[in-house]
Amino acid sequence: MRNNAVVTTSAAAPHPEPAHPRPRLVATDLDGTLLRDDKSVSPRTVAALAAAEEAGIEVFFVTGRPARWMDVVSAHVHGHGLAICGNGAAVVDLHGGPGEHRFVKLRAMERETAVDVVELLRAAVPGTKFAVERTGGLCYEPAYPPLHMDPALITAPAEKLLAEDSDQADQPILKLLAHHGELSPDEFLALARAAVGPHAEVTRSSPTALLEISAPGVSKASTLALCCEERGIRAEEVVAFGDMPNDVEMLSWAGRSYAMGNAHPDVIAAAWGRTVANNDDGVAVIIEQLIAEARA
Template identity: 75%
Template sequence: MQENGPVTSASLRPRTPTSSLPPRLIATDLDGTLLRDDKSVSPRTVAALAAAEEAGIEVFFVTGRPARWMDVVSDHLHGHGLAICGNGAAVVDLHGGPGDHRFVKIRELPGPRALDVVRLLRAAAPGTSFAVERTGGLHHEPTYPPLHLDPAESVAPAEKLLAEPAALSDEGDPVQPVLKLLAYHPELSPDAFLAVARDAVGEHASITRSSPSALLEVSGFGVSKASTLAQCCADRGILSGEVVAFGDMPNDVEMLTWAGTSYAMGNAHPDVIAAASGRTVANNEDGVAIVIERILANR
């Protein structure tokens, strides 16, 4: 179940542009991309996803969300049902429905590395508070703000939350491995906090962000939406040039760079616009659906 050996962002770039290949897989972010601001999926988008799959193009949801927050798309699976969650930390089969999602692949953040990150960020950005995302739920510090109405499994200092060893399954795998660490700062701007954190942490872990607040998401080194998507595509014999990707926030940048064709949403962060090969309209204007319809019309 565990995935060994990080895939670095340097290994993700296609050697030559291959975007002229017919698309075989659509990889789309959710919040700010596929979902409207009210977290709904428009009827036009539902129809476009179904039409893509009917045409033989696989669809992957690729999100920073944990598996337990995937109910928002559970009614729109069509033929697919695999999602990359936690910014690449897990591949999840959504077919079981709410509460029954099955983890297919896990790329955990080792506890000792997570403790190193906590130590380094406390020194580099005093006032940082932490939460620990495990496969079974969220655990956070007393000072971590309730950014989402997500009841914590436990509340304690991060050092204690991470020092507690996870129980082992019959196969010897951790039952609840750490998927990612969340770090929040009450005063720094989001991009400034990201820059400080990346400089302080270096190669101890991969750090990104998708929230409009100063909330960072910390994964195992080399773990990202892009690297896990690359592995899933390799399993299917799909080339990067056969992938069309959509995103709007910094945690999408590597995926958009890796995919042969990629689109920044009209509401995207400047770094995303710079990374993508194309641009579509905003999430509230069905930007993903418009591109899918164009792809199908040109087949």
């Protein structure tokens, strides 16, 4: 039996309820949003994504994941084959299968900026451990926990990982990761944002105290806006879905946006409406409604 969403409009959402134009693009986060907790894409969701593309609604996956973790949805990108990865740091062509993903747009962090961020956070939040996400893979400090068992290209102090003469210096920096073993996730996020200020964008998507740090001005929202501008798609023609703080800007930017039933409170406040949880196919529920509206 299918679960049917009771879609509500958030009283705290920044968008008043408008007469929505026909959607031209769906932008969806993956973990906790499109994917079920077991990291699968349900048959209902697969069918909804295909139906959206057939109806002329482009689907973009917009995620904090690196390109190498995108195999879970590579089979569902349909014609365009593009995804926004690393919280906006890269636009990736997912065609070609595992190991064949191609970067088509990079919004990398300057090495000097990354060094500054490490220094600021070390001083403001002692106990912070770092990892560096580059186009070629992940490097991290010896005490940084490999939360996803991602093998490191190299393990060394962050200052060495970011040195001009490091073995990975020719690979663009997509983002920094910062972990703290004692602070709560939201407490760590608040302290880091205060410490880093305008030097970088700091957000989180993990249930642990793991922060994701991008170049100034780089976010899911800003890169999605660039991709939409290239396609002549307006913000009000975009429908977005998310569940964690790294989705807030995207949900605020899109003309119509939905927090998942399992979403963080900040996401619920930012979104125009709310759907059911990821394990109940909340994205598919809304896409089915959008297609029904377009056919009416």
